[in-house]
Amino acid sequence: MIHFELAQPQNLQELTTFLTKTNGSSTPLAGGTDLMSLVKDGIIRPEVVVDLSTVPELRGIRKDQVGVRIGALTTIKELASDPIIEKTFPGLRQAALSIGSPQLRNVGTVGGNLCQRPRCWYFRDPLFTCRKKGGSRCFAARGRNKYHAIFGGGICHIVHPSDLAPALISLEAKVKIVSPVGEKEMPLENFFTLPSVSVRQENILQPGEILTEVILPPPSPRKKSIYLKFTERGSWDFAVVSVAVSGVVEGQRITKPRVILGGVAPIPWRLPGFESKIEGHQLKETAVAAAALEALSEARPLEENRYKVDLAGVWLTRAVLSLLS
Amino acid sequence: MNPLRPEPDGLTYLEQAARQEPVAQPVSAPTKEFKYVGQKVRRVDGHLVVTGKAPYTHDIKLEGMAWGKILRSPYPAAEITALDLTPALSRRGVLAAVKLTTGRVRYIGEPIAAVAAVDEATAEEAIQSIKVEYKVLPFVVSPEKAMEENAPQVLDSPNVQKLFEYTRGNIKEGEAQAEVIIERTYQTSIEVHHPAETHASIAQWKNGRLIIWDSTQAIFSVRDQIARSLNIPASQVRVIKKYMGGGFGSKLGLNDHTVAAALLAKEAGRPVKIVLSRRENAYCVGNRPSSRITIRGGAKRDGTLTFLHMKNYTGGGVGRGDRCSEPLIDIYRCPHVLVEEYSVFTNTCASRPTRAPGHVQGTFALEGFLEELAAELKMDPLELRRKNYSDKNLGDTGIPYSSKGLLECYRLGAEAIGWNRRNPVPGQAKGKIKRGIGMATQIWWGAGVPGTVADLKVYPDGSIEAICGTQDLGGGTRTYIAAIIADVLGLEPQDITVRIGDTDYPWAPSSGGSQTTPSVGPAFLDAALKAAKELKAIASKKLNCPAENVEIRNRRFIDKSKPENSLSFSDVARELRRVTVFHGERAGLPPGFAYNSFGAHFAEVEVDTETGRVKVLKVVAAHEVGRVVNRQTAESQVVGGMTQGLSASLFEERVMDEAEGRCVNTNLHDYKIATFLDIPEIITLFVDSIDPRINNLGSKGLGEPPRIPVAAAIANAVFNALGVHPAIIPMTPERILRLLRPKEEKP
């Protein structure tokens, strides 16, 4: 019933040539754990799929003078079990281990995790033609929205489902994007886009562009990181709220903190106000909680997800305090 | 070791039981009487399951088999004004198409037409090509909205209808006697069965006879219902079910897709298989109906209940929902009771029995109420239950229970959980993360069905076949059948070939309601005892000793007074000279007694008051179900019931978009079922007893009991931790946080 055609480039050169020639009309296939599910439900109907697993340059983790490079096709399991990651980016490892289930981590990839489509139940259900699928409304706005956005919603209230994204952004990761016209690098933070920019997609990738690499800055022994995820179930659940924090910790002080919330907005949601509030001070629980409360005063919850605001406050406080301890 | 070995009074337990003389209390289990029954017996068919060879309906492929698909209503309410199958029939690969309804559809997923094609994909494409014109009608999917005055009418009668009524005594009188009165409301959400194996049927017409392979809990119901539906004699229908991937009540009767498969198979002239999708399972094959139960009741200061008044609104879609009052009417001594239950109809598919229908919801409410009443009385909640303990049904106003081991369940469970560790005053726990311990009581039926028949075939070479048209849902039916027969005939369980799951075999009831073991087990015990008697008579002649001196063990007939004087089992069986069938039957229930099973669950939880997350740390289940036939599989039943109950307590809920009338969590990701990491330590305890009246085995059913009190025990533990009762399941973080939010902030 479901059909598409397949291209299997054997190296990066072949991949880019193919992308150039097909002019963006193909759909990249990484681990397939999200794509196959979307295809089965008819949410996307790719005509041509380009298999990225045959491109060896897209795999693996290596360290060079720029930092740590993670190929987009590196599996979540490989990421979580990599000694460099474990030693220097604990927050990233925690995020990786919190993803889905063992089976999904064995197959799912770093690139796929960053580019996965939202889990909004209206988006995933073929019976609802919502804005994201070309329809004229967001069913979540006045429908069932306990898992939906408390920030940045507006015309579409999805939350970005990635666990790696908040962790990577907190670690100042960049991404490399290959396109028919060449390649570019950009901060991962700028990769994601709000529905107000383009409701049909969640990132800046144009047809024919592929995320090929994630680049982390060189490991710094003074920098600490943490990823804390709140889910309803113990496993195989997306974040109701998650918090990624990184920064240089000395005693009860954090400098250069980067704090990103997951599961609360259509993109990983950075809290610059909160960061500056907690930066450099001798931190106590009450101060962190107060800063969190202030940061969350801008949240615009829907009818059924007010609790996410409370949760985000608690989770922010606990994440910062755990990083300090 | 010999099951027929006389007890000191000269009668074996089984002979005593057969006399059905009144016994005041359940007798404790004679463990020596049986070698296998009552012990842990490994499944006799385990190898088939663990090698992937067990034939589930999903796995069966017949020669020339076609695939069927069903076109279902995409609207919660509509009038079908035109239905044209020609576009489907004209597609390549399509073999047959049938209309299943004309007129009105009342829920999303109601079947409209069906198509058979050479493969599944072609059938799917074909149903999408069928031309249907709908006149879309107003609908309502939430019970609350359906109760409003101007709500669209779901059926041809009002949306709210009386379901059940019960009175005893006079609640006004009870109210006057009460020193403490409270009123509380409890709610349970709609829970979907989602068996691992979705519903599936294969239909084949062979020489004018209809053969159906069905993923069903009830082969005989399917046979009789489809015969009626197709207007053919039941003798011309054969239904087969060998292995099934779960049912939990959703597979207890005939389904539309089975009828569709039969119609399509006839038209196509070849077998047709229909396997429902996960989505169809979410929309079309039932669920546990919701409940909204208000209990107003009172007690004297010492805890003596004086009256209970229960009102329930149950939401079962286009079905009538569940009666939930049975536990309240029955368990505790209470002279004045009034029950009013109402069905609230909505445009969603009809609910179906779901493991302990009504009792799960009713127990959640009743046991929550008692917990809150105990707090009000400043009384130990377990003490309150003991205070109102009864030995007769209908709250001590009816007839005596055949046996009741509930007090022992209380004792065992309280000890295992460490009952004294609970907060003496609910909510007293300090800190952000609070712990609590709670408990709840359970009652169920499960006496089995008199008239269940079973055949035991003894072959002249000594081999044995056990034949019965019962079905194994995963409870291990084949294994306990083999164990019972092996025990009586001195054989090993693996010596017995068990054949079940076919309507051409002797009749047995549906496998639901905890009926299978107490129906089938006694029938086979009866057959085995008859076989033993005849074989012993033969052996006594050959051994030249009195029949009562013959003992059967280790596959031999032995002269007890001279053990070296013995014969092999086959030497004796050979004298039968032909295959001999011993018919066994499950006897009637002695009148004058109420037949119920009992149990109590205890739970310890940890509630994070900042995140609303409830973590279950430990659960203890103590059950009294008469004789435990196979401890191995009985423990699995209990562990499974508790785990399902936990899952429903914390996660499971069908979520409807009310404006669109659709379910938004039809897949197994959004419909959340407990994962391995959510399941705590589970302790399973049985009160070792035998019900001397219920049947020759002394056993009650165990399917439902462990599913019943879980949510109530967990919610009561949360109450013990927080001092405020969650009063609704599932207890999601969102609901717990709302519960804890200061009152003025509540929306």
Next chain:
Amino acid sequence: MPADKKRFKKGISRRDFLKGIGGGAVGTALSAHLLPPALASAGAQAGSPPLLSSKRITFSLNGKETTVEVEPAETLLHLLRDKLQLTGTKKVCDHGSCGGCTVLVDDQAVYSCLYPAFRVNGKHVVTIEGLSNGKDLHPVQQAYIDHDAYQCGFCTPGFILATLALLRQKASPSVEEIRAGLSGNICRCGNQAKILAAVKALASQKGGAL
């Protein structure tokens, strides 16, 4: 199988493909000519991969070399159950949410319902049918029977393979590691406590590679 073959040649996929991108006016006969200009030249260009509407793959299936033709969108689950009649692998949720379809690909547990069949080319696939030699059960299978680690048995093949993958990764996992390692599989009958007992027993056994 003939029906599948037919679809390779003539097909919905190509028709939809043209419809989808509005290239209906381009060519009529050969596959390459049916493509829109950009794709057609891509196929012709050296160094650019060809477009496949089916793929012949060879892989080891339970130790036996197997060659079969698959469609790009076909899942490993479909290949196993529907084409190769290995029905021990079950379809439960069909969306990678329950683990019922778990098989091993190069020793790693994967959800075969989301795993593209063409990807097993050159790999080792183990299904429940490949664990026992016909006479003796695999130790994991035996442990599941000994501890009554199932009820209806439908999720059991998936659980057994997830267990095997876990134990091959770590011979003696802790209780928490077992729970986490098997958390991608759901047992609707709720028998996890018994599964835990079975795997604990396996984990404590010394020696004997699984």
